[in-house]
Amino acid sequence: MTRRNRTLRQSPALREMVAETILTASDFIVPLFVTEGTGIKEEISSMPGYYRFSLDNLKKEANELWALGIKSVLLFVKVPDNLKDDACSEALNKDGLMMRSIKAIKEVQPDMCVMTDVALDPFSPYGHDGLVKNFEILNDETLKVLAEMGVLHADAGADFVAPSDMMDHRVRVIRAALEQSGFTKTGILAYSAKYASCFYGPFRDALDSAPGFGDKKTYQMDPRNRTEAIKETLDDIDEGADIVMVKPAGAYLDIIRDVKNIANVPVAAYQVSGEYAMIKAAAQRGWLNENAAIAESLTAIKRAGADLIATYFAKEYLKGRE
Ligand code: PBG
Numbered sequence: 001m002t003r004r005n006r007t008l009r010q011s012p013a014l015r016e017m018v019a020e021t022i023l024t025a026s027d028f029i030v031p032l033f034v035t036e037g038t039g040i041k042e043e044i045s046s047m048p049g050y051y052r053f054s055l056d057n058l059k060k061e062a063n064e065l066w067a068l069g070i071k072s073v074l075l076f077v078k079v080p081d082n083l084k085d086d087a088c089s090e091a092l093n094k095d096g097l098m099m100r101s102i103k104a105i106k107e108v109q110p111d112m113c114v115m116t117d118v119a120l121d122p123f124s125p126y127g128h129d130g131l132v133k134n135f136e137i138l139n140d141e142t143l144k145v146l147a148e149m150g151v152l153h154a155d156a157g158a159d160f161v162a163p164s165d166m167m168d169h170r171v172r173v174i175r176a177a178l179e180q181s182g183f184t185k186t187g188i189l190a191y192s193a194k195y196a197s198c199f200y201g202p203f204r205d206a207l208d209s210a211p212g213f214g215d216k217k218t219y220q221m222d223p224r225n226r227t228e229a230i231k232e233t234l235d236d237i238d239e240g241a242d243i244v245m246v247k248p249a250g251a252y253l254d255i256i257r258d259v260k261n262i263a264n265v266p267v268a269a270y271q272v273s274g275e276y277a278m279i280k281a282a283a284q285r286g287w288l289n290e291n292a293a294i295a296e297s298l299t300a301i302k303r304a305g306a307d308l309i310a311t312y313f314a315k316e317y318l319k320g321r322e
Pocket of ligand 1: 117119120121129164165199200201202203204216271272273274
């Protein structure tokens with residue numbers, strides 16, 4: 001034998017020395033669900049161990065995350081049914097829950113990078129990401145609302161806006177609106193390669209935002225395709241995205257790698273609610289070692305090429321390692 005491949009695996013010290021993929025707290029973007037009220041910390045039924053917070057508890061959570069070294073959160077709001085309308089007008093309410101959530105976090109953790117979801121589904125009676133007319137999801141009409149939303153989030157203090165809607169040209173329109181309004185420091189995290197995935201199911205429970213009719217296949221990508229992930233990503237970079245994202249992560253590791261190979265901006269990947277639910281459910285039954293499954297799934301996403309990972313497991317991962 002000229003060389004034995006097991007030599008580099010024989011001790012923890014050696015394995016640590018040659019490990020190629022290292023996860024750190026600053027890799028993580030933590031999605032947070034916000035609801036109206038006070039003293040609320042509601043568990044999401046299909047996401048055991050994950051919660052919707054009212055603003056007071058949101059602040060506590062932000063403090064806890066910051067203490068663990070986490071640098072970024074991604075905010076989603078749950079909107080009561082009586083505030084949902086065809087125009088998605090609550091999305092443009094200056095005192096809406098999103099604006100108050102941004103301010104609440106900045107109040108307790110001014111250095112936290114606050115990212116906000118920009119899409120219409122939480123505000124739409126149809127649960128679709130764009131405006132709806134005659135069962136059709138309108139593209140260009142939606143862009144105006146998204147641009148205005150982006151400006152409102154920036155005005156409330158968001159560091160990054162994160163369009164998750166998959167309308168064509170939304171990055172360009174949001175960027176132009178931010179520039180015109182003087183928000184020259186606000187970043188855009190674009191959900192560039194976002195697939196029409198069944199793995200978003202639990203998230204739609206969290207926000208009560210399941211589509212009321214049809215599905216999202218006319219705007220989100222077909223899971224059978226990889227070439228258009230490149231097209232979507234290049235378009236978003238061209239339109240001014242600071243960070244691009246692939247979503248979901250676990251079943252799309254090949255796409256993360258493809259995107260990483262062509263992107264000249266940081267690449268994020270979103271380990272979505274269904275990925276969280278699968279690991280939780282198996283662990284609850286004693287079928288998987290939870291900490292090991294969390295670490296391995298996150299490591300695989302980073303190894304595939306993700307510079308940043310949006311995940312519901314950030315806290316557990318960092319605590320499990322202590
Ligand atoms: C909607 C949105 C979704 C997620 C993030 N933003 C669901 C969807 O597209 O229907 C999914 C996140 C997750 O499943 O964790 N704009």
